[in-house]
Amino acid sequence: MPYFDAASAAPLHPVARQALLAALDEGWADPARLYREGRRARLLLDAAREAAAEAVGCRPDELVFTSSGTTAVHAGIAGALSGRRRVGRHLAHSAVEHSSVLHSAAAHEAAGGSCTEVPVDRSGAVDPAAYAAALRADTALACLQSANHEVGTEQPVAEVAALCAEAGVPLLVDAAQSLGWGPVPAGWSLLTASAHKWGGPAGVGLLAVRKGTRFSPQGPAGERESGRAPGFENLPAIVAAAASLRAVRDGAAAEAVRLRALVDRIRSVVAERVPDVEVVGDPVRRLPHLVTFSCLYVDGETLLHELDRREFSVSSGSSCTSSTLTPSHVLKAMGVLSEGNVRVSLPPGTAGADVDRFLEMLPEVVAEVRERLGAPVSAPPSPGPAASLVVDALGRRCPIPVIELAKVIGEVAVGATVTVLADDEAARLDIPAWCEMRGQEYVGEEPADRGSAYVVRRLS
Amino acid sequence: MPYFDAASAAPLHPVARQALLAALDEGWADPARLYREGRRARLLLDAAREAAAEAVGCRPDELVFTSSGTTAVHAGIAGALSGRRRVGRHLAHSAVEHSSVLHSAAAHEAAGGSCTEVPVDRSGAVDPAAYAAALRADTALACLQSANHEVGTEQPVAEVAALCAEAGVPLLVDAAQSLGWGPVPAGWSLLTASAHKWGGPAGVGLLAVRKGTRFSPQGPAGERESGRAPGFENLPAIVAAAASLRAVRDGAAAEAVRLRALVDRIRSVVAERVPDVEVVGDPVRRLPHLVTFSCLYVDGETLLHELDRREFSVSSGSSCTSSTLTPSHVLKAMGVLSEGNVRVSLPPGTAGADVDRFLEMLPEVVAEVRERLGAPVSAPPSPGPAASLVVDALGRRCPIPVIELAKVIGEVAVGATVTVLADDEAARLDIPAWCEMRGQEYVGEEPADRGSAYVVRRLS
Numbered sequence: 001m002p003y004f005d006a007a008s009a010a011p012l013h014p015v016a017r018q019a020l021l022a023a024l025d026e027g028w029a030d031p032a033r034l035y036r037e038g039r040r041a042r043l044l045l046d047a048a049r050e051a052a053a054e055a056v057g058c059r060p061d062e063l064v065f066t067s068s069g070t071t072a073v074h075a076g077i078a079g080a081l082s083g084r085r086r087v088g089r090h091l092a093h094s095a096v097e098h099s100s101v102l103h104s105a106a107a108h109e110a111a112g113g114s115c116t117e118v119p120v121d122r123s124g125a126v127d128p129a130a131y132a133a134a135l136r137a138d139t140a141l142a143c144l145q146s147a148n149h150e151v152g153t154e155q156p157v158a159e160v161a162a163l164c165a166e167a168g169v170p171l172l173v174d175a176a177q178s179l180g181w182g183p184v185p186a187g188w189s190l191l192t193a194s195a196h197k198w199g200g201p202a203g204v205g206l207l208a209v210r211k212g213t214r215f216s217p218q219g220p221a222g223e224r225e226s227g228r229a230p231g232f233e234n235l236p237a238i239v240a241a242a243a244s245l246r247a248v249r250d251g252a253a254a255e256a257v258r259l260r261a262l263v264d265r266i267r268s269v270v271a272e273r274v275p276d277v278e279v280v281g282d283p284v285r286r287l288p289h290l291v292t293f294s295c296l297y298v299d300g301e302t303l304l305h306e307l308d309r310r311e312f313s314v315s316s317g318s319s320c321t322s323s324t325l326t327p328s329h330v331l332k333a334m335g336v337l338s339e340g341n342v343r344v345s346l347p348p349g350t351a352g353a354d355v356d357r358f359l360e361m362l363p364e365v366v367a368e369v370r371e372r373l374g375a376p377v378s379a380p381p382s383p384g385p386a387a388s389l390v391v392d393a394l395g396r397r398c399p400i401p402v403i404e405l406a407k408v409i410g411e412v413a414v415g416a417t418v419t420v421l422a423d424d425e426a427a428r429l430d431i432p433a434w435c436e437m438r439g440q441e442y443v444g445e446e447p448a449d450r451g452s453a454y455v456v457r458r459l460s
Numbered sequence: 461m462p463y464f465d466a467a468s469a470a471p472l473h474p475v476a477r478q479a480l481l482a483a484l485d486e487g488w489a490d491p492a493r494l495y496r497e498g499r500r501a502r503l504l505l506d507a508a509r510e511a512a513a514e515a516v517g518c519r520p521d522e523l524v525f526t527s528s529g530t531t532a533v534h535a536g537i538a539g540a541l542s543g544r545r546r547v548g549r550h551l552a553h554s555a556v557e558h559s560s561v562l563h564s565a566a567a568h569e570a571a572g573g574s575c576t577e578v579p580v581d582r583s584g585a586v587d588p589a590a591y592a593a594a595l596r597a598d599t600a601l602a603c604l605q606s607a608n609h610e611v612g613t614e615q616p617v618a619e620v621a622a623l624c625a626e627a628g629v630p631l632l633v634d635a636a637q638s639l640g641w642g643p644v645p646a647g648w649s650l651l652t653a654s655a656h657k658w659g660g661p662a663g664v665g666l667l668a669v670r671k672g673t674r675f676s677p678q679g680p681a682g683e684r685e686s687g688r689a690p691g692f693e694n695l696p697a698i699v700a701a702a703a704s705l706r707a708v709r710d711g712a713a714a715e716a717v718r719l720r721a722l723v724d725r726i727r728s729v730v731a732e733r734v735p736d737v738e739v740v741g742d743p744v745r746r747l748p749h750l751v752t753f754s755c756l757y758v759d760g761e762t763l764l765h766e767l768d769r770r771e772f773s774v775s776s777g778s779s780c781t782s783s784t785l786t787p788s789h790v791l792k793a794m795g796v797l798s799e800g801n802v803r804v805s806l807p808p809g810t811a812g813a814d815v816d817r818f819l820e821m822l823p824e825v826v827a828e829v830r831e832r833l834g835a836p837v838s839a840p841p842s843p844g845p846a847a848s849l850v851v852d853a854l855g856r857r858c859p860i861p862v863i864e865l866a867k868v869i870g871e872v873a874v875g876a877t878v879t880v881l882a883d884d885e886a887a888r889l890d891i892p893a894w895c896e897m898r899g900q901e902y903v904g905e906e907p908a909d910r911g912s913a914y915v916v917r918r919l920s
Binding site for chain 2: 001
């Protein structure tokens with residue numbers, strides 16, 4: 001069945017599998033030991049470090065292997081913040097970073113540090129000038145992802161790096177989504193990545209810290225990986241990670257061209273054939289393999305389930321697919337629709353025919369889900385007589401509040417308002433997004449006894 | 461070649477290998493996703509958790525998988541200390557815990573907490589009464605290993621657990637060395653372990669926290685593993701770890717009997733055939749597969765090298781084999797000789813014939829190393845005329861200071877002293893240990909311009 005969620009995890013690359021099997025036999029011993037099994041393990045570890053460093057574009061002694069991309073981010077941020085504690089305790093990061101960055105920032109704030117979240121535009125990108133404005137005299141560290149994991153938008157890393165260098169602030173680049181496709185533009189001070197995103201095994205992350213970057217590892221001391229990653233090295237997985245990074249990179253340029261074309265096809269066909277859809281993220285400055293769109297009046301979980309029944313595996317940033325019932329912070333920061341959200345991320349080797357089948361089937365599935373939810377099918381009728389209306393959607397989950405809004409907008413006169421009472425978190429994002437898509441005016445949010453009152457003025 | 465260092469890492473168990481291969485195909489996807497690859501991964505994760513919990517003797521929802529035994533210990537100690545912060549900030553642990561516990565304790569002290577190190581006797585075991593005496597009204601957590609990783613001595617876990625329960629203090633048991641052999645006696649509140657010690661893959665640790673134990677995970681928040689272990693689950697390795705734990709346990713009782721007999725043979729033959737040797741650790745209350753001995757007048761690194769040349773892989777707690785050039789903290793806490801130290805830990809399946817070859821070859825190798833170092837070969841001659849002597853061993857590494865002492869002890873009269881000037885860290889441990897082995901009196905250590913002056917009085 002077509003698996004279109006490479007941004008979550010990719011099946012193990014054949015080269016990774018081969019390297020893993022070989023290293024299970026040759027590299028199980030402790031590389032810190034003096035006997036031959038240990039020396040053999042040490043050689044494998046050194047070779048893996050050299051290969052990974054070459055792919056990253058750093059010196060081998062600048063790179064350590066961690067137990068995941070998340071732990072690389074946690075260790076990198078904590079170590080860099082502590083290393084520059086004398087400068088100050090301010091951390092800058094974009095609003096659309098991976099949760100591992102946001103959780104590190106929250107922990108930093110809880111410990112008395114301060115953070116600035118740099119906003120993004122509707123495509124998901126930061127503005128370099130806005131990023132530079134967030135840097136302060138007491139900024140210890142700046143974080144910026146190379147490309148976004150939910151919408152694929154590439155960040156202006158080189159520009160931001162130059163501005164950070166000018167301000168004397170080290171930049172940590174989370175390259176989890178892009179490292180398999182190519183090196184990060186120069187200028188970073190710290191870089192993190194995750195092997196299972198490029199077809200390597202789970203259990204391996206990378207943390208590179210440029211020489212000259214002040215860094216003080218946090219947590220209990222460790223003897224391994226320069227004290228930057230505690231615990232016994234997961235050597236077979238490290239060997240497999242390094243081997244597969246090299247292999248993936250060898251074919252990356254050609255595969256990027258091919259997948260980029262497939263994603264372009266998805267972007268245009270979805271926009272054409274699915275009514276009331278918002279295809280999000282930068283159409284050009286983006287990861288080659290990833291596209292995200294949101295469908296009005298659609299419940300993300302049901303959509304995913306229907307796609308899964310038809311053997312397509314995709315993910316979603318809709319609130320109903322999240323354990324916390326909040327929409328994706330990325331879609332929220334972009335100000336785009338979150339209901340009926342679908343992220344398609346194609347693994348290398350994806351067949352064009354599978355993408356075609358997906359595109360053939362999608363409009364029908366979306367229509368089916370909408371029908372089941374009683375979503376409005378046509379544009380609002382000519383203005384009705386009502387001066388203003390209140391819709392009670394309290395206790396109703398996404399996408400119901402928006403559906404209810406759409407149903408009644410035709411009943412009010414142009415210039416009149418519809419007020420939607422809702423306590424579902426997604427409404428806060430999706431009602432303004434609906435207005436944007438529909439050419440109606442979003443007046444604002446007002447406090448209410450329960451939930452919030454979202455006021456919309458009919459313009460046409 | 462015979463690999464006798466199972467306590468460091470064991471080759472992958474065939475069951476682990478098989479499970480790993482299957483899970484690489486079936487369990488690479490994100491278990492948090494809703495599509496079928498994700499659901500399949502979730503099923504594998506749940507089954508692995510159940511199997512591991514059964515082997516540990518806890519409920520599945522009490523157990524999480526971490527990225528190593530070390531990270532399990534770090535997370536367990538930090539979470540338990542924080543969870544009981546209102547009670548106080550005191551941590552009790554034995555002097556012979558694994559470095560991951562000691563490093564956690566040091567980090568806790570650096571952050572303003574206090575620690576008590578419970579001493580051990582010459583066999584390496586804590587005295588339950590002494591442990592109980594270390595518990596205070598403000599003790600937030602007590603740590604005790606199930607068995608020592610360097611000398612194999614089992615700790616009185618059940619007794620200490622009962623005393624901790626009486627004091628209302630949760631006990632964390634580091635079961636890294638013993639879990640493959642059997643469950644830890646009841647009474648623990650937290651338990652940690654490491655899969656690659658029982659023949660599972662690297663990259664998997666266990667942290668079990670009994671319901672009712674106050675626990676507050678530290679560091680940036682995480683969505684996985686109940687927030688107790690950050691990062692994407694290393695699912696194939698987790699599956700392999702759980703499967704191999706079950707397989708290893710199935711054969712553990714019979715294999716323990718067999719290896720226990722082999723270790724008994726090593727203990728008696730080494731004591732018989734190698735002169736000036738100290739076999740350490742409890743001869744009875746011990747891990748089935750592990751034995752440690754130290755050879756006077758022998759350089760540990762050279763000995764390991766010579767054994768490696770003869771195709772035996774063992775490890776050592778001698779200072780010369782450590783990157784910090786300090787002797788093992790375990791041997792130090794026990795007060796036993798650290799020079800010429802050898803740890804033999806037999807993997808399951810070790811052939812008796814390999815042990816026999818080892819025992820045949822060892823006395824010769826030790827004699828050879830001693831000869832090269834110019835070690836004294838016989839007991840001191842009848843007392844000499846000198847009233848007292850000073851030996852300058854400054855700048856000389858273990859075992860030279862002890863060899864120099866042994867060379868001149870014959871030259872002084874009974875009742876006279878030899879003062880050894882030394883700046884090698886191992887001398888502080890090994891000169892008193894030599895006195896104990898030789899029946900001479902260790903008078904004490906005095907400060908000196910450089911290093912220390914160790915004073916020994918000749919008694920016979």
